[in-house]
Amino acid sequence: MQELTHYIDGTHIKGTSGRFANVMNPATGEIQGKVPLASKDELYNAVSVAAKAQPAWGAVNPQRRARVMMKFVDLLNRDMQKLAETLSREHGKTIPDAAGDVQRGLEVVEYCIGAPHLLKGEYTDSAGPGIDMYSMRQALGVTAGITPFNFPAMIPMWMFAPAIACGNAFILKPSERDPSVPLMLAELMEEAGLPKGILQVVNGDKEAVDAILENDLIQSIGFVGSTPIAEYIYANGCKNGKRVQCFGGAKNHMIIMPDADMDQAADALVGAGYGAAGERCMAISVAVPVGDETADRLIEKLIPRIEKLKVGPYTSGNDVDYGPVVTADAKKNIERLVQTGIDQGAQLLVDGRNFSLQGYEDGFFVGPHLFDHATKDMDIYTQEIFGPVLTQVRAKTYEEAIGLAMDHEYGNGTAIFTRDGDTARDFANRINIGMVGINVPIPVPLAYHTFGGWKKSVFGDLNQHGPDAFKFYTRTKTVTARWPSGIKEGEEFSIPVME
Numbered sequence: 332m333q334e335l336t337h338y339i340d341g342t343h344i345k346g347t348s349g350r351f352a353n354v355m356n357p358a359t360g361e362i363q364g365k366v367p368l369a370s371k372d373e374l375y376n377a378v379s380v381a382a383k384a385q386p387a388w389g390a391v392n393p394q395r396r397a398r399v400m401m402k403f404v405d406l407l408n409r410d411m412q413k414l415a416e417t418l419s420r421e422h423g424k425t426i427p428d429a430a431g432d433v434q435r436g437l438e439v440v441e442y443c444i445g446a447p448h449l450l451k452g453e454y455t456d457s458a459g460p461g462i463d464m465y466s467m468r469q470a471l472g473v474t475a476g477i478t479p480f481n482f483p484a485m486i487p488m489w490m491f492a493p494a495i496a497c498g499n500a501f502i503l504k505p506s507e508r509d510p511s512v513p514l515m516l517a518e519l520m521e522e523a524g525l526p527k528g529i530l531q532v533v534n535g536d537k538e539a540v541d542a543i544l545e546n547d548l549i550q551s552i553g554f555v556g557s558t559p560i561a562e563y564i565y566a567n568g569c570k571n572g573k574r575v576q577c578f579g580g581a582k583n584h585m586i587i588m589p590d591a592d593m594d595q596a597a598d599a600l601v602g603a604g605y606g607a608a609g610e611r612c613m614a615i616s617v618a619v620p621v622g623d624e625t626a627d628r629l630i631e632k633l634i635p636r637i638e639k640l641k642v643g644p645y646t647s648g649n650d651v652d653y654g655p656v657v658t659a660d661a662k663k664n665i666e667r668l669v670q671t672g673i674d675q676g677a678q679l680l681v682d683g684r685n686f687s688l689q690g691y692e693d694g695f696f697v698g699p700h701l702f703d704h705a706t707k708d709m710d711i712y713t714q715e716i717f718g719p720v721l722t723q724v725r726a727k728t729y730e731e732a733i734g735l736a737m738d739h740e741y742g743n744g745t746a747i748f749t750r751d752g753d754t755a756r757d758f759a760n761r762i763n764i765g766m767v768g769i770n771v772p773i774p775v776p777l778a779y780h781t782f783g784g785w786k787k788s789v790f791g792d793l794n795q796h797g798p799d800a801f802k803f804y805t806r807t808k809t810v811t812a813r814w815p816s817g818i819k820e821g822e823e824f825s826i827p828v829m830e
């Protein structure tokens with residue numbers, strides 16, 4: 332069994348707390364490794380290493396920092412297969428999905444190569460006689476990020492790439508469920524030329540997270556994970572005077588209008604609902620067809636597609652549509668919620684319970700489920716299931732459909748399928764949700780836009796990646812400079828004042 336480490340000051344360090352978590356192979360149900368869970372002292376030690384290393388890195392010119400990012404992109408491409416296999420083995424997702432996880436992170440790194448441009452300040456010449464005014468963006472110092480299990484490559488890169496490109500040191504506390512890829516990423520960053528201590532990985536659980544919240548040297552915290560933990564980290568991080576951005580759970584609705592291309596809508600729902608076993612914060616978990624006729628036509632198209640889905644281990648190659656869920660507990664929770672759906676009166680049209688795969692009987696596989704006639708009060712509708720379960724809620728009108736999505740407490744992503752431009756435009760304008768797809772089921776913005784939901788899916792002001800990340804990871808300083816030689820004889824010294 333593999334014993335994993337922390338990555339501190341450029342070295343793999345064994346845990347000293349005596350506490351460990353099991354790292355599972357979700358396909359076989361076997362324990363494949365042990366990850367150390369850091370104590371407060373171990374976390375604090377990493378922070379002091381980061382605090383010593385950061386000033387020199389912050390002083391490196393942005394172009395040189397960008398060159399580290401360029402090299403890192405090359406190394407990610409070089410090691411893509413190895414990263415994807417390691418990721419699949421711990422997470423369970425298929426190899427193409429795992430490579431996509433690395434690729435979407437890589438694209439954020441590519442964006443960060445633009446750091447010299449993105450960090451440029453503003454300049455006002457002659458704000459007054461002999462007076463110029465300029466602003467610059469400076470690094471915060473030591474920053475930290477806490478990431479979820481479902482994108483163990485992409486989400487750490489969303490955070491550490493801009494933080495480091497801005498000149499910060501970054502402490503990553505990845506999910507304890509799949510910690511190997513984050514450790515590999517830290518090694519690759521150093522191979523790309525990053526000085527030791529600028530990117531460190533401290534594995535752990537609540538104890539390490541609480542230490543991040545309490546440590547005075549940590550200036551900012553990024554978090555992605557479930558909403559209750561997002562709320563906890565946001566409240567306590569802000570209370571302790573840190574800059575905090577937290578991204579939480581989701582329940583993404585897709586509205587299907589009667590004029591939609593029904594084959595396209597059904598294909599989209601199957602990919603977005605069941606891909607990655609539904610363990611995506613942008614997965615579509617609720618289908619809202621408008622009108623019973625639309626609902627019936629959709630179901631007719633959906634069922635055969637769902638029944639064709641192939642569920643299996645990542646080692647089966649491209650033949651598999653999705654793999655196991657991440658842990659036995661995750662599987663139990665999905666099964667519990669499915670049971671509430673049945674008990675509360677939804678119709679289970681595709682029953683994925685008791686799914687079993689020969690040779691992988693102990694794996695955490697869950698067959699695909701499809702509910703119809705669910706209502707707003709049911710647990711399968713109100714709660715995030717994070718599994719391969721698609722729930723259809725029928726709406727009589729467009730207004731009722733949009734109202735459902737608007738009233739739900741989560742607001743991460745949503746989509747509408749229609750051929751009507753007016754309806755699509757109205758939907759995009761009125762909906763109170765952060766990421767909107769028009770005939771696109773998973774509208775994840777590319778690296779040069781920003782990613783973030785609304786309502787209980789987000790806590791904080793700025794989004795992830797894109798221009799917002801360069802704001803989140805820097806402070807603005809504005810300098811007003813007077814050079815007396817610029818004042819002409821007899822001219823009075825003044826700058827414009829606010830009335």
Ligand code: NAD
Pocket residue numbers: 477478479480481482504505506507535536537540541555556557558560561578579580581611612715717743784788
């Ligand atoms: P999680 O909240 O269980 O864990 C996220 C991180 O928080 C992990 O690093 C974990 O170690 C830590 N953590 C867990 N319990 C904690 C506690 N009590 N105190 C302090 N820290 C704790 O989430 P997960 O199961 O790893 O990921 C799935 C969730 O993440 C889903 O809800 C999904 O919607 C959400 N997610 C959201 C986004 C987004 O951008 N909005 C993206 C991906 C995932």
